[in-house]
Amino acid sequence: MTAVQVTPEQVWAALAAVPDPEIPVVSVTDMGMVRDVTVDGGRVSVTFTPTFSGCPALHVIRDSIGEAVRALGVEDVEVRSTLTPPWTTDWIKEDARERLRQYGIAPPAPADESPLITLDPEPTRCPRCGSLNVRMTASFGPTLCKRLYVCESCREPFEGFKSV
Amino acid sequence: MTAAMTLTPNQTETLVRKLTALADDEIILAHRDGEWTGHAPILEEDIALANIAQDELGHAGMYLELRRELDGSDPDRLAFFRDVDGFTNVRLVELPKGDWAFTMLRQYLFDAYEALWLDAARASTYAPLTEVAAKAVREEKFHLQHTALWVERLALGTDESHRRTQNALNELWPYTAQLFQPVQDEEGLVEAGILPDLAGVRGRWEALVVPHLTQKCGLMLPAASAAAAAGRDTHTEHLAPLLAEMQSVARAVPNAEVW
Structure with a gap:
């Protein structure tokens, strides 16, 4: 299998389909958890930030992000987490807020x-x-x-x- | 990662000591809170206290990750394979969970201290600590809202709930002084702007909790007892049984990779 070239836009689009494991009507990008995507040749690295420090879904989110990028054909994927700046609910996107409201x-x-x-x-x-x-x-x-x-x-x- | 390069060996050693003390307080308190799981007065409180315990463990995890960056130590080894002599938590958090008033009041006194310490630590010159403090303080404010409300509810509830809350305060208050005792050489890190000054934190803590307890809740502060002379290496008889339970699974299967 040859290394596939992807664009950051393709990676963001793939991540937009990764649901929050505890609130499946919103994705990890809707929640503002994905902070950075860089593509360097065949290597993709994604930086995300945890919502709460003790959140038990963190490892699920990390694995799901890695899988979503690998599903694009990328073999070399790095998923990093950062605490800075700390996640805030202000980063939840407008349309995702409406979906949350409809979800109850x-x-x-x-x-x-x-x-x-x-x-x-x-x-x-x-x-x-x-x-x-x-x-x-x-x-x-x-x-x-x-x-x-x-x-x-x-x-x-x-x-x-x-x-x- | 790179910030560790700017610390002197003595500063590193002291910071490791402080981070471990901070983490130990959280680990032991979280375990005491966890003892209510399945036993809290109502389901919502069972869930709430489990949430709070989970947050505190999250904070302990962050402190121990900072320690790992400094000395390469493994957080799980520290939590589950140190004996009672190695733990440096304050005695306040290891006391048995008592009744609901005792648990809520202890959590309130600790949450107020932790929220104010973290608030001050956001100004640390040590960037990794600043980041952790900025993250954790946002979570801590929810604990404080919750436990402050419970202290009010219990103190102003019935004669029985008031009596129990007052008893809890009488027992807990002398233990709070230890929260503001620095670890060995801590003053050097305060001078360097790495750690908050505990006297300043104590001033803000007293300005928050004393009016709340006395004016809003109608409780009587017990007379200040002689300051706890013993440091964080001295424990009550209650810590060893707690550790025996908390560490039993990890020690029974020390090589487990999947929990």
Whole structure:
């Protein structure tokens, strides 16, 4: 098998099809986790950043990225992780926020506005009816990135993204 | 990677000591939190505490990766194959989990300290630590929101919940002083801007937790006890049984490659 030449655009397109293992309606590029793609001859290197440092899906994401690039015919693939700059929910793309909302997950509020050390949670909007009259039922959800709420207006329980 | 080149041998040794202490606090506290898995009062709290424990282990992993860059040590070996004499966690985190009030109050006191220490460490001149602090502080703020709310809820709840929270504070408060004791030679790294000054962190910590505990929650601060003279090499009788459980699987199958 001869080494295949790919463009960075092709690599990005392939990564756009790699789902977040815990929220399959969005991809790793939608989430803003892929920070850099470089192509050097037949060698491709992808840099990604973890969402939460203790996220158990990290090795799955790393493997999936490698597989997606190898599926383009590239043999020499390097997947690196970086902590800098730290991932923020502000990097989640607009159309992905809408998909999260349709999936029943309240997208995150802008992270820049909340002070770093605060004892109060940020306001959250019900993904179904849009009401801000919601009650947090658990400040930690089924994954590290989400919390649980109930909407006091339409009575629906829902998950909300933490603003990080 | 390259930043390690700028440290003197003594600075490297001290930073390794500090990173290990930071990681040990997180590992032992995470294990105590994990003891509630399947036993918390309600399912949501079971999940929440498991989440918090997972984050703390994530932070321990980052600190030990920084240590690996400095001395090549293996994080898993450090966590699972050191004996009680080798652990350098503060005694606060090794105390048995107690009741729910004890666990929540301990986590609150620790989270506030950790969030403020990390906040200060974001200004470190040692770039790898700056990166880790910037990452971890964002996670820590969710712990603090959660445990601050629980302390309020318990202190202002029923007579029984208030009594238990006050008892927990009476027992835990004297142990908090050790969080602000530097490791050997730490002051040199503070002067070099590599580590935050613990006295400054303590000032911010007290300004945050004391009004919250006393004014908002109506708790009484116990009289300050004599400062804990013993360092991080001294433990209570509770650490050895914890390690025996935590390390049992790794030691039973030391060559396991897949968990």
